[in-house]
Amino acid sequence: MSFISLLWVLLLGSLLGLELIGKVPPTLHTPLMSGANAISGITMLAALTLIVKAEGNVPLLIIGSVSLGFALFNVVGGFFVTDRMLAMFSRKPSNKK
Amino acid sequence: MNLPVIIKFVIDLLAVLLLALGIKGLSKVKSARDANRLAAFAMSLSVLGLLSYYLGTSGIAIQSWIWIIIGSIIGSLFGAILAKKVPMTSMPETVALFNGCGGMSSLLVALGVAIFPISGGQENFDFFKSLINEFSISVSIFVGAITFTGSIVAMAKLQGWLSTPGWTQSKVRHFVNIVFAVASLIAFFDLINGNTSSIWLLVIVSSLLGIGVTLPIGGADMPVVISLLNSYSGIAAAAAGFVVDSQLLIVAGAMVGAAGLILTQVMCKGMNRSLVSVLFGGSLSAQTTASSGSGEYTNITSCSVEECALTLEAANKVIIVPGYGLAVAQAQHTLREVTKKLEQNGIEVVYAIHPVAGRMPGHMNVLLAEADVPYEQLKEMDVVNPDFPATDVVLVLGANDVVNPQAKNDSSSPLYGMPVLDVQEARTVFVIKRGMSAGYSGIKNDLFDLPNTSMVFGDAKKVLNDLIGELKDLGVGEK
Numbered sequence: 001m002s003f004i005s006l007l008w009v010l011l012l013g014s015l016l017g018l019e020l021i022g023k024v025p026p027t028l029h030t031p032l033m034s035g036a037n038a039i040s041g042i043t044m045l046a047a048l049t050l051i052v053k054a055e056g057n058v059p060l061l062i063i064g065s066v067s068l069g070f071a072l073f074n075v076v077g078g079f080f081v082t083d084r085m086l087a088m089f090s091r092k093p094s095n096k097k
Numbered sequence: 098m099n100l101p102v103i104i105k106f107v108i109d110l111l112a113v114l115l116l117a118l119g120i121k122g123l124s125k126v127k128s129a130r131d132a133n134r135l136a137a138f139a140m141s142l143s144v145l146g147l148l149s150y151y152l153g154t155s156g157i158a159i160q161s162w163i164w165i166i167i168g169s170i171i172g173s174l175f176g177a178i179l180a181k182k183v184p185m186t187s188m189p190e191t192v193a194l195f196n197g198c199g200g201m202s203s204l205l206v207a208l209g210v211a212i213f214p215i216s217g218g219q220e221n222f223d224f225f226k227s228l229i230n231e232f233s234i235s236v237s238i239f240v241g242a243i244t245f246t247g248s249i250v251a252m253a254k255l256q257g258w259l260s261t262p263g264w265t266q267s268k269v270r271h272f273v274n275i276v277f278a279v280a281s282l283i284a285f286f287d288l289i290n291g292n293t294s295s296i297w298l299l300v301i302v303s304s305l306l307g308i309g310v311t312l313p314i315g316g317a318d319m320p321v322v323i324s325l326l327n328s329y330s331g332i333a334a335a336a337a338g339f340v341v342d343s344q345l346l347i348v349a350g351a352m353v354g355a356a357g358l359i360l361t362q363v364m365c366k367g368m369n370r371s372l373v374s375v376l377f378g379g380s381l382s383a384q385t386t387a388s389s390g391s392g393e394y395t396n397i398t399s400c401s402v403e404e405c406a407l408t409l410e411a412a413n414k415v416i417i418v419p420g421y422g423l424a425v426a427q428a429q430h431t432l433r434e435v436t437k438k439l440e441q442n443g444i445e446v447v448y449a450i451h452p453v454a455g456r457m458p459g460h461m462n463v464l465l466a467e468a469d470v471p472y473e474q475l476k477e478m479d480v481v482n483p484d485f486p487a488t489d490v491v492l493v494l495g496a497n498d499v500v501n502p503q504a505k506n507d508s509s510s511p512l513y514g515m516p517v518l519d520v521q522e523a524r525t526v527f528v529i530k531r532g533m534s535a536g537y538s539g540i541k542n543d544l545f546d547l548p549n550t551s552m553v554f555g556d557a558k559k560v561l562n563d564l565i566g567e568l569k570d571l572g573v574g575e576k
Contacts, residue, residue, distance in 0.1 A: 003229050006339060006347060013335070013348035016117055017355025024124045024363055026452040026477075027459040033324050034192045035123045035133050036356055039116060040330040041199045042140065042349040045147050046206040046337040047168070051161050052151045060213040061164045067205035068168035069175075074199035077176030079137040081191055082123075084180065086130040088466040 031085045038078025044071035101153025108146030109345040115139035116349055120356055143345055185463055186424045190255040193248045193323045196330050200244025203333035204300070207237035207340055211296055228289065233339030235288045238296065239281060239303045240333040246307030247326050251319055254311075261313065270313050271377070277306040310376070318375045320453075321364050325372075328357025394533065394541070400551040402560060405527050406567035412489035414445045416481065418518055419465065421455045422495015422530065428558035429468035432494065435561055435568070436470075442573050448474050449481040449518050451499035478518055485522035493520060493528040493544075495557050501542045526550040529560045 024032055051064035116139045122132025151157050157165075176195070183191045211234050253259040284299035314322050331353030338346025365372050409415065417436065423429060436446045448470065454461045462475060476484075485491070493500055504517040520526050521544055528550060544550055553560055 006342075006344065009344045009347045010335060010351050013351030014355045016348075017120070017331075017352035017357075018359060020117060020120045020352070021124050021356050021359045021363075024360065025126060027462045028124060028126060028129060029324075029360065029364055030188060030192070030320070030459045030463075031129060031133070032120075032123045032360060033320075033327055033357075034188075034195075035136060036120060036353050036360070037192055037196045037199065037327045037330065039120070039136055039140070039349060040196070040327065040334050040353045040357075041202070042143070042346055042353075043199060043202045043206060043334045043337045044140075045143060045343055045346055046334075046341045047202060048144065048147055048165065049341040049343065050206055050209050051164050051168075052155070052157050054161065054164075054213075056158070056160060057213055060209050061160065063205055063209035063213075065164040065168035067202045067209065068165065069172035070198040070205065071202035072169050072172030073176040073179075074195045074202065075137075075140055075176070076173040077180040078192075078195045079133060079140075080177055080180030081183070081188070081195070082133045083130065085185075085188065085463055086133060088185075088463050 031082050034078055034085065035082045038075050038082060041071045041074035041078060044068055044075060047071050099153075101150050104153070105146050105150035108142060108149075112139045112143040112146065112345060113348050115142070117352065120352060143349075146345075184427075185467060186427070187256070188460070188463070189320055189323060190252040193252040193255065193319075193326070196323065196327050197245045197248030197252070199330040200241045200248065200326075200333050202241075203237050203330070203337040204241030204245060206337045207234045207241065208296070208300070210234060210340055211238075211293065230340065231289045231291070233336050235285050235299065237333055237336035237340055238299050239285060240329050240336060242300055242303035243307035243310070244326050244329045244333055246304045247311040247329075248323070250308050250311040251314075251323055251326065254314075255319055259312070261315065270309065274306065274309045277302055277309055281306055314375065318370065321361055321370070321372070321375050324357060324361040324364055325376075328354050328361060331355075331357055394546055396546045396548070397533070398548070398551045399554060400527075402553060402555075402563040403567050404551070405553055406564055406571060406573075408525055408527070409439060409444075409490055409492075409564075410442070410568070410571050410573050412439075412444055414484075414488045415439060415447075415490045415492065416484065416488050416520075416523065417446065417448045418491060418493045418496050418500055418520060419448060419450070419454060419461050420494060420496025420499065421460075422497075422557050424455055424460065424464055424495070426495065426557035426559075428494070428556075428561050429464050429470075431558050431561040431565070433465075433468040433470055435564055438565065438568050438573050446474065447476050447481065447484070449478065449520075450475050451478050451496070451518055452516075454496055454499050478516060482519050485519045488523040489525065491520045491523040491526045493526060493530075494561075495530065497530075497542055498540065500544055501540065502547075503540065503543050506543070520544065521547055521549070524549065527553055529553045529555065529557055531556055 047064050047068035051061060051068065054060040054064060115135055119132045119136030119139060122128040122135065179191065250259065281299060281302040284295045284302055287295035288299055311322060331350045335347050335350030335354060338350055361372065365375065417432065423432065439446050448465060450461050465475060500518050500520045502517070502521050504513055504515045507513060526544065526549055528545060530552060532554065545552060
């Protein structure tokens with residue numbers, strides 16, 4: 001992939017992000033923040049790449065592994081916490097009916 | 098193109114689509130929970146895609162597998178445990194912690210690539226040869242470091258581990274931060290020029306910049322800052338995507354970065370604050386103590402729980418205004434018991450939810466939902482404000498700034514212009530509070546001085562428990 005096409009990817013990704021969220025009810029601010037935050041843990045893919053390509057370079061393997069750990073902490077924790085918050089909202093209306 | 102490349106391409110495309118749908122769905126109450134799961138699924142899909150690609154092309158060495166498994170297990174385990182155990186009240190700081198770790202991850206990837214240029218690797222893995230790679234490494238380190246230290250400071254401040262040091266409220270902080278910023282720019286360009294030793298300078302100075310920018314910000318503005326830092330961690334991820342040449346990473350990072358920015362803007366609007374004043378204005382309290390001493394309270398009426406119970410018993414309509422104090426005291430269940438009793442006596446009970454009550458938007462909704470308060474009884478500010486004049490009793494539970502009439506009446510007040518709940522319009526207002534201390538903003542609350550306001554001093558949970566006892570004695574709720 002040439003640098004230019006990667007820049008296009010960046011541009012289009014940003015535009016998509018700007019368009020995705022329009023109106024957000026205040027109730028959802030925190031869950032949305034936490035969900036988006038979990039997605040930003042996508043750097044785990046970069047950490048994985050680093051480990052796979054380290055080719056026996058132990059310090060690099062360790063850095064990659066630590067990085068992967070941090071990223072997965074972000075991802076797994078983030079999604080669980082978001083789900084916990086959202087579970088509290090969704091339970092209510094169904095209870096009532 | 099061979100098969101593994103095609104498979105990875107398809108999976109990446111699918112993952113991007115699902116992630117976009119996930120973010121979109123998260124902004125609607127109905128679809129939010131499914132959307133969150135969809136996003137989680139997309140993330141696991143992307144990992145499978147990447148692993149299958151390497152298995153199909155270069156293969157993955159046993160040694161690599163070992164380190165992958167170690168890192169994944171430890172990270173996921175801690176993440177899952179923390180997510181399960183953390184109390185709902187400390188949600189904002191938890192999100193901040195997760196976010197900081199995401200930034201740290203991007204930082205480490207860039208560091209690893211910068212320190213150990215891989216010899217004889219793949220065609221694209223020829224780092225220090227192109228300017229672009231050095232640029233993306235620098236961005237990744239710079240943004241990653243700021244995200245990490247900024248988030249950790251935000252967490253520590255919300256947890257109460259860190260207070261706001263005095264010097265951060267004076268003009269000195271701008272000077273200090275400008276020094277850090279300039280130093281990181283120098284290190285940044287030095288690094289791009291190929292001087293690899295300046296990488297550590299960049300790491301240190303941008304970490305300090307993250308601390309210096311976050312430290313002066315007051316607690317009430319913290320959710321906005323966390324949201325902004327969340328946007329940064331997306332940018333850091335996108336930069337890391339350039340470092341390892343992954344389109345998926347770039348798209349997802351850019352998406353989160355941009356969406357985070359929008360969310361930050363939305364949150365600022367809800368609090369009637371501009372992003373600039375949040376970032377550079379310092380904490381509200383410091384401004385007030387400097388500008389106007391605002392004076393002492395002159396006309397405080399305090400009353401006993403018994404009087405409060407008697408008034409409640411005679412009421413037809415009661416509005417509850419919950420705030421952070423309720424969350425701290427974990428009194429939501431006790432509150433629910435009180436309101437159940439009132440309802441059994443035919444008293445109409447409604448909860449008035451200010452958009453920024455508590456320490457994060459939606460905080461009160463989560464808390465009251467936990468205590469099984471029916472969704473329909475939670476009224477948003479604009480809906481409930483016209484009801485106050487026809488209300489007999491308002492119970493303010495640990496809320497302060499969001500019921501301060503200064504925001505409407507006193508144009509010199511720093512709160513002026515913030516939308517507030519008009520509780521003073523009600524016939525009687527009871528404020529349950531531990532003491533006369535000021536709220537988040539550190540501003541005197543004129544409500545407490547009004548003749549129709551009575552203070553009930555004490556911990557919210559204890560007062561509510563006493564209230565249950567008193568109501569029982571009065572025979573309320575026993576049909």
